[in-house]
Amino acid sequence: MGDDHSAARPLRADARRNRDRVLQIAQEALASDGLTISFDEIARRAGFGVGTVYRHFPTKEALVEAVLLGRIERFVADARALATAEDAGRAFFGWFTTVVEQAAANQALCDMLDSGSGMALRPGSTLADDFAAALARLLARAQRVGAVRPDLQAQDVHDLLRGCLAAERRARARGGAVRMAEVICEGMRAKPTSPPPTF
Amino acid sequence: MGDDHSAARPLRADARRNRDRVLQIAQEALASDGLTISFDEIARRAGFGVGTVYRHFPTKEALVEAVLLGRIERFVADARALATAEDAGRAFFGWFTTVVEQAAANQALCDMLDSGSGMALRPGSTLADDFAAALARLLARAQRVGAVRPDLQAQDVHDLLRGCLAAERRARARGGAVRMAEVICEGMRAKPTSPPPTF
DNA sequence: ATAGAATCGGAGAGCTCTCTCCGTTTGTCC
DNA sequence: GGACAAACGGAGAGAGCTCTCCGATTCTAT
Incomplete structure (x- = not known):
């Protein structure tokens, strides 16, 4: 019952790549612009639609915490x-x-x-x-x-x-x-x- | 040339009263809630329509500075x-x-x-x-x-x-x-x- | 009391932001 | 190569904010 999140579905290869990219761009964007940067702006900088980023991180807060x-x-x-x-x-x-x-x-x-x-x-x-x-x-x-x-x-x-x-x-x-x-x-x-x- | 603002139009009595009230309520609201408090909220607390407050202070910034x-x-x-x-x-x-x-x-x-x-x-x-x-x-x-x-x-x-x-x-x-x-x-x-x- | 100017009120335009929904595209497995 | 699940994209809903506009109201001078 612990982590039904890791082994259950190994994420498709492209999804994993994209998730990593979002994480990295978000890291840079947050470091330079602070918490007030908008979720849309992070998605734009990463080159993804906002829906894609939300698929990986259900809220802005979740993304910030991941970073x-x-x-x-x-x-x-x-x-x-x-x-x-x-x-x-x-x-x-x-x-x-x-x-x-x-x-x-x-x-x-x-x-x-x-x-x-x-x-x-x-x-x-x-x-x-x-x-x-x-x-x-x-x-x-x-x-x-x-x-x-x-x-x-x-x-x-x-x-x-x-x-x-x-x-x-x-x-x-x-x-x-x-x-x-x-x-x-x-x-x-x-x-x-x-x-x-x-x- | 200095103050074309004081003697030109002595403000109607009610307007002056209302302006003072706005200033006081704004003072209290800003002191307790900070700059992020919304203009609408200040107007609401003072008991005026937002249009009235804008008549006295053309922008939120002007109100904040006045206070x-x-x-x-x-x-x-x-x-x-x-x-x-x-x-x-x-x-x-x-x-x-x-x-x-x-x-x-x-x-x-x-x-x-x-x-x-x-x-x-x-x-x-x-x-x-x-x-x-x-x-x-x-x-x-x-x-x-x-x-x-x-x-x-x-x-x-x-x-x-x-x-x-x-x-x-x-x-x-x-x-x-x-x-x-x-x-x-x-x-x-x-x-x-x-x-x-x-x- | 009344005319006319000054003031008020608040709906709504226009913007930004978070987050959702679902049609379209892409990867994976056989 | 084809079927099907997984992932993508972005329009747009909904909420909040600043500020505008103008009909309704209130004051003041006569």
Whole structure:
């Protein structure tokens, strides 16, 4: 009862080819134009009728997920791999920076993490929970060793990540040199000198 | 030649009343729902036919500007007032924080500063230039006294402001306690430990 | 009170977007 | 090569949005 989808019907050869092509064109289109690109436009760029694309992906959301979910899964996997790293602070900041660096290059990925657009990754999906859990674990370890401000909660970091993404994306659009992630990581860092600069 | 709009036709009493009501309802609707709210919906909430609202504001953009431009002008005015403050660092961080605090309470204002939506405040408008110039001046002074990282450019700060707004808005939506502006200001601060700049 | 101008209301034009339907074309298996 | 299922294409339904048009209504000056 698990996957009645894989072996049941091996897809005709042309269909498989076309599906792959749609996936690739959609990937490029979404990366450059973001989630707001229309389904019709993706079909047009791929050179198919819109009906054909709908045959493979029943909704726009399904297509977007087919293209992007893997990316986010990889972020989660990265976080899990770092969850036992020796230097917890380095692991946390490194992961945060990596996510920003990679996502900033993909408009649709930004839109999705940005969440503004309400598509997949909305709370309730397993992946959203996994993402949040992985982030929370990295954060907790980094805080335990005093690398990150103890008053930050996982949700705060999630929001900061989204904000950082928004900033980084804009900066890239104009060829900015400063890494936004660096600035924001600096802000999340626990202050090394306990007495605040009352001086 | 200045204002051929005020004395020419004093508007009929009912029209003036209705215009004011539209403005107020639009203000509330935009603050809570953001720039994506439809013109029809604003008219409906105000209790007018859509034609009536169009009579007063020829496009949706005009209505939005009538509601929001004043707010942004005030941010610019605040920045100018602080441009000669004694403590340049305090002036810069205080202004940044104030803008975030106030804008975060108004969805449409966020959308506009966020710029995602391409409405007013797009480059080219005088106000956008004024905003950028005021920010640049505060920043330059704060950097001169060593309060802010010297590698940050005005554009970077503008982008960080937008990112901070996005983060703060989400944090508020769930009642978060951490002030995002504080974290990000911390990140923009020049490191006290590093050698004093050029001196 | 009444004429005449100013204002209102909302149907609908015109556009875009998602998604469906079904006649036509193409691949596969014998 | 032929039969039949699978896949394709694109017109168009349906929903939402901005904005226009003009007959119906309301105000104001006399």
